[in-house]
Amino acid sequence: METKQQQELVTIKTGQEGRFRWVAVTALLLAIGVILKIVTPAIAGITPNWLIAMYCIAINLTRVSVKQAAGIGLVTGAISIPISKAALPYANFVSEPVGAVVCALLVHMSMSLTIGSINLRPAITAGISTVASGFTFITILKVVLSLPMAVYLYGMLPVVLTVAAINMVITQLLYFPAKRLFGGKEG
Template sequence: MEAKQQEMITIKSGQEGRFRWVAVTALLLAIGLILKLVTPAVAGITPNWLIAMYCIAINLTRVSIKQAAGIGLVTGAVAIPTSKAALPYANLISEPVGAIVCALIVHTSFKLAIGTINLRPAITAGISTVASGLTFITILKVALSLPVAVYLYGMLPVVLAVAGINMAITQLIYFPAQRLFGGKEA
């Protein structure tokens, strides 16, 4: 019987959390996907849990713009099979737009708080949802040759309503997620 020699793994200092952002994002997107599948629509509107979760992940990990684009692309791919939209592949464009917008806001030096309450999660979620939603409905309008009235009075109000809902959800979930994952403070 041969004796097995144990391998020694060495970790260079400063490399410990190099891919932490991937784990945090994957877990939050998985939670978002489950919530997307089980959340019923109210008046035809459901929160966009995937955007809320990637905004939380980007706020916690402060990823680069390139990494945010990757997060958005993965989110878009995950959203395709669960989409109820007429053109689900538009998510491959709209979600990276939303994630990049979120990362750009996260990297600004503006203090987005009222007193001691950090409002950056809500603000990033609202603006990212609007950016992603506008991109999505614009692609839909052009690809399906929809009338301007449908775009302005049918789809745009839904995007704004979802943005408001996402702002509240993201703000509420961010602080427990920050305690759980130990995110960076902006």
């Protein structure tokens, strides 16, 4: 015979079932991003930023708030530190939240980012978010390490732009299978 207290333990309030779905989707995609970042070799010294691509996919799918996106960025910054190949991995604590917040702001804008029936929002948000995060990262690196302006402009900035272009392609290609797998909010 069940008591009233036992009945309350299994009661689910209607409408609350998917409240934290965004956390699960983001965690799975970031885990995939970590694995890909570890195993992807550099080509000409450049590798895609799989973590940015994955959080852009997660943010596009779940349409999280800006505050939640900042949290995603902080988590991404923390998990980037041990696997980073950069000279100053702690700069990820600033650069990744910047990228995630930019992505969330772009996702919540109400402009159409389509060509015909193809939604280009994933590619565009990934490209701009990668530039925002990368620019923040290399600026911190330049200031902290007192790097010459020529290294910043001609060595580091082109790498950020190249990674942004790569991330645009990756995010666009992976978004639709991820949407079929995880579902996603329309808009």
